[in-house]
Amino acid sequence: MDQFIEQIVTGLSIGSILLLVALGLSIIYGSMGIINLAHGEFVMLGAYAAWVFHTYLGLGLLASLLPIFLVVATFGWVIERYVLSLLNNRPLDTILATWGVGIMLQQAVRLMVGSELRYVQLPPALSDSMDVFGIPISSYRVFLFVVSITLFGATWVLMNRTTVGMKLRAIIQDRSVAASFGINAKRVYALTFAYGAGLAGLAGALVSPLKSVSPDMGTGYVVDAFMVVVLGGVQSLAGTVASAFILGELSGGIAFLQNDTVAKAIVLLAIVVLIRFRPEGLFTARVRA
Amino acid sequence: MSISRRTLLRNTAALGAFAGAGLPHIWIKNADLAYAAGGEIKVGVLFSLTGTTAIIEESLNKATLLAIEEINAAGGIKGSKIVPIVEDPASDPATFSEKARKLVVGDKCVSVFGSYTSASRKAVLPVFERQNNLYWYPTLYEGRECSKNVIYTGAVPNQQQDEFVPWLVKKFGKKFYLIGSNYIYPKEENNYCKKLLEKLGGEVVAEEYVPLGHSEFSSVINKIRATQPNVIFSTVVGDSVVALHRQYKAAGLDPEKMPMASLTTSENEVAAMGGEAAAGHFTSAPYFMVHKSPENEKFVEAYKKRWGADKVTHFVSEACYFQTYLFKQAVEKLATSDLTPPNIRDAVKGEGMIAPQGKVQIEPDNLHTWLWPKIAQAKSNGQFEILVEAKDWLKPVPYAAYPGQSCTEKGLVEKS
Incomplete structure (x- = not known):
């Protein structure tokens, strides 16, 4: 029984990391419909920003979260404004463009700071483990869980309770009609993309003390993020949350019973089978023609 | 003057012999010149x-x-x-x-x-x-x-393990948890480790491989908790090493009771994971900084x-x-x-x-x-301390x- 609870808690932790990484993509891909293959590189930039703030400015991880968000969001804004919007956000063109941007970011980081692994310190206050339902678990993992839920909450409010969010939803419904009501679609798109990029950067910074920081770290995360968003259903923030935790529990559980190699294969297979029968994902109720 | 078939044959053979003996000589000479x-x-x-x-x-x-x-x-x-x-x-x-x-x-x-x-x-x-x-x-x-x-x-393998595995068994105990990245190197090393353990009366509680580049070890850590080995014998490579050590540390496991014994963790990986995550674990290698x-x-x-x-x-x-x-x-x-x-x-x-x-x-x-x-233990300053040096090469x-x-x-x- 103890082991069962332990495994559920572990799954929640894995799920919260998946959610953290996928949330930015859920906005960009899910809402704007841009297939952003540079998402993993935004995650990587966030991790490197954490390293730079720590090594050169002596800022701890928690203190540098806001600056990291702003830095990576600015990157995102520039890329949307000067690359994607010039392609009129056409899906096929943006796949190629964001892929290229991703490679350039990777190589730029490699050229500027070298390709060795970098070290980001775990915040000392969170470096212990604590008991949750009698199960010892890393305090930092609990912290990540809380942060990911908070960020999801903030994003939900932003999308559903603010003017910018309403404008964005209007543009998604019908861009030309929204524009005729005086909404500056270009500006809203750029801001949304920047917000999504900033979230990815935060995710990178937050996972870096548990994992490792290298120029090509993003490759793994972008796959995870797309799995979560596709399974959860495009345009469904709540779906993203649910699917992140489903995937977390599933891969954690199979990894415990079998091993991580098998878990990876089974989870991917399950997703392929699922989207064969439910291409819109698990949680999208309405599908527009 | 006509050339008889016989002379033609003979001449051709001679030419062939010349080519066979002479041309390779020229080629080798050219090769010499090219190499220096x-x-x-x-x-x-x-x-x-x-x-x-x-x-x-x-x-x-x-x-x-x-x-x-x-x-x-x-x-x-x-x-x-x-x-x-x-x-x-x-x-x-x-x-x-x-x-x-x-x-x-x-x-x-x-x-x-x-x-x-x-x-x-x-x-x-x-x-x-x-x-x-x-x-x-x-x-x-x-x-x-x-x-x-x-x-x-x-x-x-014999140069990394012959000293290492008996030393670990003696110092910590006979229950080994084998974990490696999923490719040929860790499998062959574990193969040799199992042979040594068999001789020493040791026990393998689990043998597990994670995908290359894997960075989520929480289920592995749960399994380690469940099986309670004396030694975690690691042949995980690359950035996975960093993730494994950090998550081991964050989960509150204690290297004094259940150390990781690695064939792959060098100063390079330690620098990336930070001394505090590496401290207390062991590596066997011929050289340390x-x-x-x-x-x-x-x-x-x-x-x-x-x-x-x-x-x-x-x-x-x-x-x-x-x-x-x-x-x-x-x-x-x-x-x-x-x-x-x-x-x-x-x-x-x-x-x-x-x-x-x-x-x-x-x-x-x-x-x-x-x-x-040599067998060495990682320190929190990012360097190793050499504990055992072989008496002979x-x-x-x-x-x-x-x-x-x-x-x-x-x-x-x-x-x-």
């Missing part, structure tokens, strides 16, 4: 500068170049300069093979230094065997290979001076460094007109030197290297896990 043309000896340097394993291979490239620069600054080899031709195989085995062909056939390098992963070594092997060229491989690896075209200067010897002091100082004061040396970069000097010693023994890859291979057999780790020597039988096993036995087989000068021999 204009006071230059060209060698290839084939380590990935981009892609996943660039993280570590960059330091191998640097150690090799440092040795070449030192040799050239001291007057080269009998007046000839070593000219390194650096290629970037981008961590991709197919590119390794393509670049190796370019270095050997196109640039006519007399030897190539390269590779970190076994996959990349296996990919270039056919090129060196077909062209009868020579590859210098600095990495510890799984053994079970017997090529006449590779000089192996890293440790094989803190090893005290005049040769090592010189190596570490030169490396930091050339590449930056924050850089670390480790057991693979040390092998890169000394194998370049062994190459120099072998070439010095040869006349310029004899400078060919097979001759270098024959000249390096039995050749030795005082490397930073101690005296090393190439075993004539299998072209692997006699090394000095250890012979390389690449087929240690396969009792019927041994690698000799004639190639792989199966004893019945």
Whole structure:
């Protein structure tokens, strides 16, 4: 029984990391419909920003979260404004463009700071483990869980309770009609993309003390993020949350019973089978023609 | 005048004999000139500068170049300069093979230094065997290979484990949890470890492999908690090492009760995971940066001076460094007109030197290297403390896990 609870808690932790990484993509891909293959590189930039703030400015991880968000969001804004919007956000063109941007970011980081692994310190206050339902678990993992839920909450409010969010939803419904009501679609798109990029950067910074920081770290995360968003259903923030935790529990559980190699294969297979029968994902109720 | 059929035949045969005897001579002469043309000896340097394993291979490239620069600054080899031709195989085995062909056939390098992963070594092997060229491989690896075209200067399983596993059993206990990345190297190392444990009456509580690049170890940690091993025997490689150590630390496990014993964690990985995550765990290798010897002091100082004061040396970069000097010693023994890859291979057999780790020597039988096993514990300052140094150097036995087989000068021999 103890082991069962332990495994559920572990799954929640894995799920919260998946959610953290996928949330930015859920906005960009899910809402704007841009297939952003540079998402993993935004995650990587966030991790490197954490390293730079720590090594050169002596800022701890928690203190540098806001600056990291702003830095990576600015990157995102520039890329949307000067690359994607010039392609009129056409899906096929943006796949190629964001892929290229991703490679350039990777190589730029490699050229500027070298390709060795970098070290980001775990915040000392969170470096212990604590008991949750009698199960010892890393305090930092609990912290990540809380942060990911908070960020999801903030994003939900932003999308559903603010003017910018309403404008964005209007543009998604019908861009030309929204524009005729005086909404500056270009500006809203750029801001949304920047917000999504900033979230990815935060995710990178937050996972870096548990994992490792290298120029090509993003490759793994972008796959995870797309799995979560596709399974959860495009345009469904709540779906993203649910699917992140489903995937977390599933891969954690199979990894415990079998091993991580098998878990990876089974989870991917399950997703392929699922989207064969439910291409819109698990949680999208309405599908527009 | 008519030419009879008989004379024609005879003349043709004579011409054929001339061609057979004469032309190869001309070719060999040309080859000689190519290998040591204009006071230059060209060698290839084939380590990935981009892609996943660039993280570590960059330091191998640097150690090799440092040795070449030192040799050239001291007057080269009998007046000839070593000219390194650096290629970037981008961590991709197919590119390794393509670049190796370019270095050997196109640039006519007399030897190539390269590779970190076994996959990349296996990919270039056919090129060196077909062209009868020579590859210098600095990495510890799984053994079970017997090529006449590779000089192996890293440790094989018996050199890393013969001391290590009995020491661990004695100090911590008999229950081992084997964890590795999912490819050939960890599987062969674990294979050998299980044989040693069998002799010692040890027990394997789990044997598990994670995908390369894997970074989520919480389920593994749960399993470790459930099985309560005495030792976690790790052959996880690359950035996964960093993630495993950090998550072990964050989960509150205690290295004093359940240490990780690794064959792959070097100063390089420790720098990336931070001393606090590495502290208390063990590594077995022939070289550590803190090893005290005049040769090592010189190596570490030169490396930091050339590449930056924050850089670390480790057991693979040390092998890169000394194998370049062994190459120099072998070439010095040869006349310029004899400078060919097979001759270098024959000249390096039995050749030795005082490397930073101690005296090393190439075993004539299998072209692997006699090394000095050491066991060290990581400290929170990012360096290791050497706890056990072998009293004697250890012979390389690449087929240690396969009792019927041994690698000799004639190639792989199966004893019945």
